[in-house]
Amino acid sequence: MKTKIMSLPAILFVLVLITGVSGFNNDLKAQSVEPVTVESAKDFEGTIETIKKAVSNGEMMVLSELNQGNILSMTGLNVKAHSFFIGNPTVGKKAFSADPSVGVVIPVRVNVYTQNGTTYVNYFKPSSLFNSYGKKVKMIGEKLDGKLAQMMKMISE
Numbered sequence: 429m430k431t432k433i434m435s436l437p438a439i440l441f442v443l444v445l446i447t448g449v450s451g452f453n454n455d456l457k458a459q460s461v462e463p464v465t466v467e468s469a470k471d472f473e474g475t476i477e478t479i480k481k482a483v484s485n486g487e488m489m490v491l492s493e494l495n496q497g498n499i500l501s502m503t504g505l506n507v508k509a510h511s512f513f514i515g516n517p518t519v520g521k522k523a524f525s526a527d528p529s530v531g532v533v534i535p536v537r538v539n540v541y542t543q544n545g546t547t548y549v550n551y552f553k554p555s556s557l558f559n560s561y562g563k564k565v566k567m568i569g570e571k572l573d574g575k576l577a578q579m580m581k582m583i584s585e
Contacts (some may be wrong), residue, residue, distance in 0.1 A: 429481055461556040466580045468540075468547040472508045475540050475547045479512060482579040488516045489536045508542040519568055526564045533557040536572060536578075549583055551576060 435509045468475040483490055496509035515535035538551045554576070558569030 461552055463550045464576075464580070465548055465550040466584050467582045468549055469585055470547065470583065471540050472510075472540065472547045475549060476510055479538060479540065479549070479579065481516050482582045483512070483514050486575040486579060488514050488575065491515055508540075508547075510540045512538045512540075514538060520571075523558070523561070523565050523568050527561045530558065530561050530565055533561075536576070538576070549580065558578050 468478075470478060482489060490512050492513040494511040494513075495509060497507050500507055500509070512534040514537075518533055523534055533554070536551065536554055538549060540547065540549050542548070554569035554572035555566060556569070558565045
């Protein structure tokens, strides 16, 4: 009976792969942030309209929208879910000038969904997401935290 023995390079590759993956998972756990979730005092459509008004009042704009409910209906799932990508191009310019890789977290994403008859809005605090891009970008995130908190007041009242 022949016994196959892995070559040394193959063994080293497997070890690097295993330790690399476990290190990656630990990095993800260390950086995980919890979403902010706010119960809306309005219905789904009213919440969407309030967000659109609040964004323009907060010197921001809706840069893009994604109607996830419509997309998921193609699979047979009936869900109310809508995401907004909001920001300010002038503020974005400052962040991208500091670190162009910030595009993975800018623009800010705000999600509206209905669960068990109640409408919610959730998002990740920009200051938490921007933290790893340096002091200047983190300060932009802290300012956006305040704007989003004001928006959530309008939604929950």
